[in-house]
Amino acid sequence: MARVAAILVSCVLLLAATSSHGLKYGYYNRRCPPAEFIVRKVVGKAIRQNPGIGAGLIRLAFHDCFVQGCDASVLLDPTPANPRPEKLGPPNFPSLRGFEVIDVAKAALERVCPGKVSCADVVQFAGRDAAFFLSDHKVNYTLPGGRLDGRVSLENETLAFLPPPSFNLSELVDSFRTKGLDVDDLVVLSGSHTIGRSHCSSFSDRIGTPPSDMDAGLAAVLRRRCPANPNFNNDPTVVQDIFTPNRLDNQYYNNVLRRKVLFKSDAALLTSTETARKVVENAAVRGRWERKFARAMVKMAAIEVKTAANGEVRRNCRVVN
Numbered sequence: 001m002a003r004v005a006a007i008l009v010s011c012v013l014l015l016a017a018t019s020s021h022g023l024k025y026g027y028y029n030r031r032c033p034p035a036e037f038i039v040r041k042v043v044g045k046a047i048r049q050n051p052g053i054g055a056g057l058i059r060l061a062f063h064d065c066f067v068q069g070c071d072a073s074v075l076l077d078p079t080p081a082n083p084r085p086e087k088l089g090p091p092n093f094p095s096l097r098g099f100e101v102i103d104v105a106k107a108a109l110e111r112v113c114p115g116k117v118s119c120a121d122v123v124q125f126a127g128r129d130a131a132f133f134l135s136d137h138k139v140n141y142t143l144p145g146g147r148l149d150g151r152v153s154l155e156n157e158t159l160a161f162l163p164p165p166s167f168n169l170s171e172l173v174d175s176f177r178t179k180g181l182d183v184d185d186l187v188v189l190s191g192s193h194t195i196g197r198s199h200c201s202s203f204s205d206r207i208g209t210p211p212s213d214m215d216a217g218l219a220a221v222l223r224r225r226c227p228a229n230p231n232f233n234n235d236p237t238v239v240q241d242i243f244t245p246n247r248l249d250n251q252y253y254n255n256v257l258r259r260k261v262l263f264k265s266d267a268a269l270l271t272s273t274e275t276a277r278k279v280v281e282n283a284a285v286r287g288r289w290e291r292k293f294a295r296a297m298v299k300m301a302a303i304e305v306k307t308a309a310n311g312e313v314r315r316n317c318r319v320v321n
């Protein structure tokens with residue numbers, strides 16, 4: 001009887017260690033024990049030099065997962081065979097940053113355990129670690145590994161799957177639903193806009209005439225910082241959260257409530273009672289958003305992961321093997 005109970009307990013533990021989609025907690029424990037430690041160290045060093053890079057890494061994790069799944073397709077450089085990869089898509093170029101940090105982490109991993117750690121896992125671990133450091137260790141979660149790297153990366157898929165800042169609530173909800181994420185995930189993950197920066201072109205439609213629902217004081221500040229018609233050669237950046245620009249905290253929700261946010265997609269969270277209630281809860285209940293954010297990041301990191309049939313472990317994250 002005791003033996004049966006012990007077997008049952010081990011089965012439950014085994015199931016718990018295997019998350020859905022074939023990803024596994026502790027995936028590198030035997031394959032490459034220092035893997036997660038190496039990524040965290042590289043990310044910590046990069047963030048100490050420039051906290052903005054941490055924001056870039058969190059966004060990189062999102063942009064990777066929404067196009068072709070979490071498969072490092074966003075990292076592939078143009079080649080004669082594929083001159084227009086995701087990286088060059090308008091949502092990514094020139095604003096997406098953090099690629100060099102992934103290169104440094106991958107190079108270190110290849111020295112210690114060649115061919116073992118996928119770029120797709122490095123991207124998600126790096127996003128997780130950036131959240132850990134920028135939240136002053138408050139966002140602290142384990143993430144399963146085992147994603148493989150894809151071989152397909154197409155610029156035109158970025159506009160199809162990455163929501164633009166001009167989206168209204170129902171467009172945002174649809175975009176997230178297509179990727180298996182729900183309204184709660186949308187509200188919680190949008191909280192990432194409590195760090196990092198934006199180019200003026202991403203919100204210029206909200207600071208001119210006619211006035212938008214943006215707070216008039218913030219709109220006036222932004223008009224001074226941004227040209228009337230930003231273009232590729234003249235497109236400055238501003239911080240997303242004017243109060244705590246480098247801290248991953250729940251300040252974003254207070255900003256949404258005060259209409260001190262940059263994008264229509266941020267302001268859209270107040271346009272339904274369901275999402276407005278979630279905004280108020282995330283703003284008011286201490287520690288709640290950090291817990292929810294961790295859970296939503298784990299969920300996002302499992303979108304459409306590749307298997308051995310359509311993936312590989314790249315040697316260099318910028319080119320397929």
Ligand code: HEM
Binds near residue numbers: 096165189196197265
């Ligand atoms: C809900 C739909 C979303 C829209 C419409 C959106 C749009 C944008 C835009 C336009 C920017 C500024 C880009 C620039 O001009 O430089 C930005 C920045 C950023 N986004 Fe989002 N985003 C969304 C969701 C997310 C999610 C789900 C995450 C992460 C989980 C995220 C993380 C970030 C971060 C960290 C930055 C700052 C990046 C940096 O400083 O380099 N966003 N987003």
